[in-house]
Amino acid sequence: MFYPLAGKLVPWFAVSSAILFAVGMYLGFVVAPTDATQGEFYRIIYIHVPASILSMFLYLVMAGYAALGLVFNTRLSSMMASAMAPTGALFAFIALWTGALWGKPMWGTWWVWDARLTSELILLFLYLGFISLHASIDDPRRADRASALLAIVGSVNVPIIYFSVKWWNTLHQGSTIKFTGTSMQITMQHAMFTMLAACWLYAVAVVLSRVRSIILERERHTKWVAELPEVAL
Amino acid sequence: MDLWMRANPLTYVWIGSYAVAFVVFAVEIALVVHKRKATLQEVRQLMDVEESE
Amino acid sequence: MLEVSNLACSRGDHRLFSGLGFALSPGQIMQVQGENGSGKTSLLRTLCGFIQPDEGRIAWEGADVSDLAEAYYSRVLYLGHLNAIKDELSALENLKISAALSGVELGESAAIAALRRMGLKGRERLPVKVLSQGQRRRAALARLLVSGAALWILDEPLAALDVNAVALIEELFGEHLARQGMVIFTTHQPLLVSGTEMISLSLSAP
Amino acid sequence: MLEVSNLACSRGDHRLFSGLGFALSPGQIMQVQGENGSGKTSLLRTLCGFIQPDEGRIAWEGADVSDLAEAYYSRVLYLGHLNAIKDELSALENLKISAALSGVELGESAAIAALRRMGLKGRERLPVKVLSQGQRRRAALARLLVSGAALWILDEPLAALDVNAVALIEELFGEHLARQGMVIFTTHQPLLVSGTEMISLSLSAP
Amino acid sequence: MNKILLLLFVVVRRDLVLAMRRRADVLTTLIFFVMVVSLFPLGVGPESDMLRKMAPGVLWVSALLASMLSLGRLFSADHLDGTLEQMLLAPQPLSVLVLGKMVAHWMVSGLPLVLMTPVLGLQFDMPLEAVGVLMLSLLLGTPVLSMIGAIGAALTLGLRGGGVLLSLLVLPLCIPVLIFGTGAVGAATSGMSYSSHLSLLGALLVLAVAFTPWVTAQALRISME
Amino acid sequence: MNKILLLLFVVVRRDLVLAMRRRADVLTTLIFFVMVVSLFPLGVGPESDMLRKMAPGVLWVSALLASMLSLGRLFSADHLDGTLEQMLLAPQPLSVLVLGKMVAHWMVSGLPLVLMTPVLGLQFDMPLEAVGVLMLSLLLGTPVLSMIGAIGAALTLGLRGGGVLLSLLVLPLCIPVLIFGTGAVGAATSGMSYSSHLSLLGALLVLAVAFTPWVTAQALRISME
Ligand code: HEM
Numbered sequence A: 001m002f003y004p005l006a007g008k009l010v011p012w013f014a015v016s017s018a019i020l021f022a023v024g025m026y027l028g029f030v031v032a033p034t035d036a037t038q039g040e041f042y043r044i045i046y047i048h049v050p051a052s053i054l055s056m057f058l059y060l061v062m063a064g065y066a067a068l069g070l071v072f073n074t075r076l077s078s079m080m081a082s083a084m085a086p087t088g089a090l091f092a093f094i095a096l097w098t099g100a101l102w103g104k105p106m107w108g109t110w111w112v113w114d115a116r117l118t119s120e121l122i123l124l125f126l127y128l129g130f131i132s133l134h135a136s137i138d139d140p141r142r143a144d145r146a147s148a149l150l151a152i153v154g155s156v157n158v159p160i161i162y163f164s165v166k167w168w169n170t171l172h173q174g175s176t177i178k179f180t181g182t183s184m185q186i187t188m189q190h191a192m193f194t195m196l197a198a199c200w201l202y203a204v205a206v207v208l209s210r211v212r213s214i215i216l217e218r219e220r221h222t223k224w225v226a227e228l229p230e231v232a233l
Numbered sequence B: 001m002d003l004w005m006r007a008n009p010l011t012y013v014w015i016g017s018y019a020v021a022f023v024v025f026a027v028e029i030a031l032v033v034h035k036r037k038a039t040l041q042e043v044r045q046l047m048d049v050e051e052s053e
Numbered sequence C, D: 001m002l003e004v005s006n007l008a009c010s011r012g013d014h015r016l017f018s019g020l021g022f023a024l025s026p027g028q029i030m031q032v033q034g035e036n037g038s039g040k041t042s043l044l045r046t047l048c049g050f051i052q053p054d055e056g057r058i059a060w061e062g063a064d065v066s067d068l069a070e071a072y073y074s075r076v077l078y079l080g081h082l083n084a085i086k087d088e089l090s091a092l093e094n095l096k097i098s099a100a101l102s103g104v105e106l107g108e109s110a111a112i113a114a115l116r117r118m119g120l121k122g123r124e125r126l127p128v129k130v131l132s133q134g135q136r137r138r139a140a141l142a143r144l145l146v147s148g149a150a151l152w153i154l155d156e157p158l159a160a161l162d163v164n165a166v167a168l169i170e171e172l173f174g175e176h177l178a179r180q181g182m183v184i185f186t187t188h189q190p191l192l193v194s195g196t197e198m199i200s201l202s203l204s205a206p
Numbered sequence E, F: 001m002n003k004i005l006l007l008l009f010v011v012v013r014r015d016l017v018l019a020m021r022r023r024a025d026v027l028t029t030l031i032f033f034v035m036v037v038s039l040f041p042l043g044v045g046p047e048s049d050m051l052r053k054m055a056p057g058v059l060w061v062s063a064l065l066a067s068m069l070s071l072g073r074l075f076s077a078d079h080l081d082g083t084l085e086q087m088l089l090a091p092q093p094l095s096v097l098v099l100g101k102m103v104a105h106w107m108v109s110g111l112p113l114v115l116m117t118p119v120l121g122l123q124f125d126m127p128l129e130a131v132g133v134l135m136l137s138l139l140l141g142t143p144v145l146s147m148i149g150a151i152g153a154a155l156t157l158g159l160r161g162g163g164v165l166l167s168l169l170v171l172p173l174c175i176p177v178l179i180f181g182t183g184a185v186g187a188a189t190s191g192m193s194y195s196s197h198l199s200l201l202g203a204l205l206v207l208a209v210a211f212t213p214w215v216t217a218q219a220l221r222i223s224m225e
């Protein structure tokens, strides 16, 4: 059964994520050097990029789970999808917020209507749409299926965000992390990857614990829930 | 604001983005914990109702 | 031939019915009985595929209806609590369109004849919204006269009908059964079809 | 005391009825009979003032109802083909709001008691849209139990109700008449109120 | 008088409860407003000078849209399920009920937009004083939109064909509101006095409160026949 | 194949007849479009240079909003009176029926806007070639809007607060269309080649025709449960 397994995993993910956050910030703020052109401001990157990447990645995973739920009628994957949506939305929000904060010193404004920024905003709206659609349907199975369809349709947006810097030449930075080699300094890269891993672990931990609540809520009429030690308390 | 930003770039970065991010994380964790409590409560209530019927 | 086995269905937290099974062969008619809220409508809608059953199998001529899909739909005529007619259109236009949707070709005169038989003479071309409640129901039921479907699934067809119309419906059921059709229906009023035995299925309130 | 004299009403090109007259005193019940489309609904809606009659006079305790206006409305309870309940709200909320609209104060427990009597126990707080057709009608009819109106005007109150509910309505009519109320209703189903004679008004199809 | 106020309160609360029941309704109206406003820069391009100039127009038009979108539901839901008949039969004046529905509609679809305006105004880089005037103008103008819209909603209720003429009559009525509203903001940005615009809006509001409930009630009685 | 085409034709004709019976709806979409577009000169001021620059954006956004306004009715009327159930039971693929409804919706709410564009474009003092490109881009783009919108309409069917939720779901998905559409006109006015934008729009249209009917059909089945 998934429920107890998830219960056991959550603390591990949570603790390792906390450790990695600490390490990542140490690397990012103390070890990594000041950037030549951007000064100290560039250090936003250690939160901005992981948040942006996770917001897109989580969306894809969410759409994948939702699709599984829709096609094979597996309830667990639908629950996973609805557990991921709020976390994804928050990462999108963080990406937007930190991006805006970064934009002020770099570009002189909080916000420009550039393709990447816009498509990231659309991503946030898609998350919100998913959440509100799910919330406004009472029947949970119907809600799962309807919002799954929306998630799948919306996943068209993710490649647009990702490639927007290539397709339109805009203000926003192009990819610096490439599969072949990189232009970034090695310590910066370490810090970035640590933060990315930390965010990822955090997301897993939160999503798992949220999905546990959702399972309980949905299955409250079944016998195994009644027999759970924490319920009997 | 602009002046202050130029003078204290590190503080700006810190307060501006990391603090916000961690506040968001904290809020999310609080919500998740609250939801777990609320759900457990609800399930228990349901049990009581079923027992009393 | 419709075969249902071990069907279970729930709405919200309530299990409406479970382990339900029956078979209906050509020429047979079945009345689903039960109190308000016992799940009659839900059963009929499950038979039409609008609701996914929790468990069980619905088979049409041996094949599962969810596999048959459109091939099954072309054999079924469903009329629910709602009349499925457009207020702005006339009874005639409504009938012609719903025939076209269910793949039946229907001439003007045949449509008018059907509406006349349903007692709508002189009102075929009025927008349906000015008709009385019973007249609307009659307009909806006119589909029975022009459809080629073998299985009629009717949810309270007698609602709002006066005694003459009830007699007419009884007559139509008789004719349909005589040509080896099948009928599943619900009603809270008495209804008698001469010359056949009525199968009756009782649902109990949950 | 409701007095109607020389009433005439037409819809579109049809004259539905004319020269219609009757009087209803406290404790009396009247059934309006007629085929589908004979004008029963139109008559009831005319009595409520939704439709202006072509001719004739409708008087409540001697005064013309169009002069009385709100004073008359406060004595009347009308329930038409439509249930006048909100799908999104629960039966309880619906009942409380409709009581408030008609100027009646209604406590939570009184409302729940009324709904229970209508057979909606355990479903008082579900949104009405998940209820079955008959349950919705019951929720709408619960207004009969909490209203202080003297004159009930009910258009096919029995639609979608099962036998138990029909018996309940008969009982409610009896009680209302006993406390000197008046009822005007239509139905295509048989309905018996013990202990009173039913006035019957027949409309013929135009 | 007291009874009438109570009724007003009941109606307003009922409609608010209904709106809350449509759980995310208020929130989504807002998000809709935000999205519509954000669409214009996308279509027009990112030059902030131009954006600043068109901001009041964009915000006003979007507010009109948001309240128009929800107008359709104002009476038609009540009409379809028979509640409207019951309202006509209520022992209190119909215009009070209508006023209640208007107030509720504004609280759900107008007020949140007014409160949201500052954020959006800053997104367009509007000066602070102009944002204030914009909010004021919206605060005065959106109730008028709800009220004028209600007449249209009542007239078009269940009307065939002929409804065209009537909606043509109602829509132009909204234009003065928009002109005064954007005019006030325009005056404020260019440093002129905007009080005359605002007092015109205020006058419109007073007129609307005085007459539209009654007109709408009549329209409803006509539509219900 | 023939049968399917026939069915498509039946559905389109039915919806057009219904729209003609309810002429008010059609006209209000158009009037709304004209009104929103004409309001901008009022809100922004008469500088023709700026007007010319914002014209494509304004027209496109207004078209998007106008087609959004009419989306709510796409399935909900059929849902309320039970016709939709009958469509799900039709012996032909549901996606064909859905395609028919999309086509009819576009003919009622998209096509009139396209035809109206030249007049409005000239009102904004747009160069003739740009007006042509604008029309072309709208001609390619509005069907996509109708089709994407249909998905949202199907998903929000019967939900409380449908209208606003609908736009929350649909608007983000429509933004690419808007960007390419205004991009084409922008390129045309600044003398660059606009064919790449138009072919992107064309590709979107092809994709939409290929996938949206199927997706919408699925959404309808889910919503009807
Ligand atoms: C609100 C504004 C912003 C948003 C929504 C945003 C969004 C994004 C997104 C979605 C990514 C994708 C990461 C990837 O390619 O995998 C990203 C990466 C990045 N952003 Fe931003 N961004 C914003 C502002 C900024 C600013 C102002 C800067 C700096 C001048 C910046 C610098 C970067 C960098 C360097 C990357 C990493 C690119 C890579 O290595 O692939 N961003 N941002």
Ligand SMILES: Nc1ncnc2c1ncn2[C@@H]1O[C@H](COP(=O)(O)OP(=O)(O)OP(=O)(O)O)[C@@H](O)[C@H]1O
Pocket (backbone or CB within 6 Å): C011, C012, C013, C014, C016, C034, C035, C036, C037, C038, C039, C040, C041, C042, C043, D123, D126, D130, D131, D132, D133, D134, D135, D160
């Ligand atoms: N979401 C839900 N939550 C709780 N109960 C529900 C839900 N949806 C449906 N129900 C219940 O399921 C039953 C559905 O009944 P259905 O409509 O099939 O009844 P019916 O036999 O057709 O009744 P009627 O004779 O009144 O038409 C009702 O009792 C209703 O209250």
Ligand SMILES: Nc1ncnc2c1ncn2[C@@H]1O[C@H](COP(=O)(O)OP(=O)(O)OP(=O)(O)O)[C@@H](O)[C@H]1O
Pocket (backbone or CB within 6 Å): C123, C126, C130, C131, C132, C133, C134, C135, C160, C162, D011, D012, D013, D014, D016, D034, D035, D036, D037, D038, D039, D040, D041, D042, D043
């Ligand atoms: N505009 C119109 N043009 C022509 N005929 C009309 C118009 N409006 C209504 N009618 C007719 O008037 C009659 C209205 O009848 P009403 O609804 O009062 O009937 P009813 O007795 O309640 O019938 P039911 O038992 O079916 O409910 C119907 O015959 C209808 O066709």
Ligand SMILES: [Mg+2]
Pocket (backbone or CB within 6 Å): C040, C041, C042, C155, D132, D133, D134
């Ligand atoms: Mg039923």
Ligand SMILES: [Mg+2]
Pocket (backbone or CB within 6 Å): C132, C133, C134, D040, D041, D042, D155
């Ligand atoms: Mg009637």
